[in-house]
Amino acid sequence: MNRIGAHLLAGVFRGFGTNAKVIETYEGLDLGKEFTSGKECFPCIVTLGDILLFMKKERERLGNRFNPENYIYFMPESDGPCRFGMYNKYHRIVLDSLPGLDKVKIATLSSEDAYSLSGLIEKEKIQDFRKAAWLSIVTGDILDRLLWRIRPYEREEGMTDRFIDEAMERMTESFSKHSSGKDLSCILNDLVEIVCEAKKIIDPHIPKKPLIGVVGEIYVRTHLKSNQDTIRTLENYGAEAINASIAEWINYTTYDQVR
Ligand code: SF4
Incomplete structure (x- = not known):
């Protein structure tokens, strides 16, 4: 998943009372490789490494106080x-094979039931959660689009990255504060303000650059370290780029469910 969307979704979880955080990613790649054969999809290796490294660090940090039952690892899935x-099935096998980690739960959300979230959030709140989670995904896509639109034309190098980091924090806070309410307009108002502020970063004297569309496997195309930050590379070569969104995948699975 894209970095911004993951943080916003964690904000939504927190808004519904779940102590959620985005774990460090890619640093555990060697661990992921140690427990895979090389024939698996690359995102499987990356995400396995992420959870194994996170649990290793938690064990080191907490020592005797480490309790694997206190963790739920969020890993959606899809059918087809x-x-x-x-x-998640393979991650389960690996976790079960490591002392104590068989107690770490995996929260599995499936596109088979259009990510209905049964079991993770209180039943009567699932509908509201799904609405806010969807908005967080769309907002993550919008902030990404904003980044790709303004960075190639920024007045000063580094301005856009700093601006988007701050915007992500601001929107994460907004989601954790307002997600569980019925009225999500405060979140939208914050987003509109950010988009208006972002326009000021663009230097109107920079001529329009060639626009390149990026497509590909959903995880790798949105995971900066897995794709070696392809969009930034294209920008460094003088292009403007747009990646396919995360929301299109949710749209697709929902369509597949109802057709
Ligand atoms: S789309 Fe991704 S997860 Fe699915 S088979 Fe391809 S690499 Fe694997």
């Missing part, structure tokens, strides 16, 4: 021919 549906 895509092997994404196998990740």
Whole structure:
């Protein structure tokens, strides 16, 4: 998932009373490789490494106080021919094979039921959670689009990255504060303000650059370290780029569910 969307979604979880955080990513790649054969999809190796490294660090940090039962690892899945549906099952096998980690739970959300979230959030709140989670995904896409639109034309190098980091924090806070309420307009107002402020970063004297569309496997295309920050590389070569969104995948799975 894209970095911004992951942080916003964690904000939504917190808004519904779940102590959620985005774990460090890619640093555990060697661990992921140690427990895979090399034939798995790359995102499976990356995400396995992420959870193994996180649990290792938690064990070191907490020592005797480490209790694997205090953790729920959030890993959605999908049905159909895509092997994404196998990740959590494989992660389960690996976790079960390591002392104590068999107690770490995996929260599995499946596109089979259009990510209905049963079990993770109180039943009567699921509808509101899904609404806010969807908004966080769309907002994450919008902030990404904003980044790609303004960075190639920024007045001063680094301005956009700093601006987007701050915007992500501001929107994460907004989601954790307002998600569980019925009225999500405060979140939208914050987003509109950010978009208006972002316009000031653009230097109108920089001529329009060639626009490149990026498509590909959903995880790798949105995971900066897995794709070696392809969009930034394209920008450094003088292009403007747009990546396909995360929301299109949710749209697709929802459509597949109801057709
Ligand atoms: S789309 Fe991703 S998860 Fe699915 S089979 Fe391809 S690489 Fe694997």
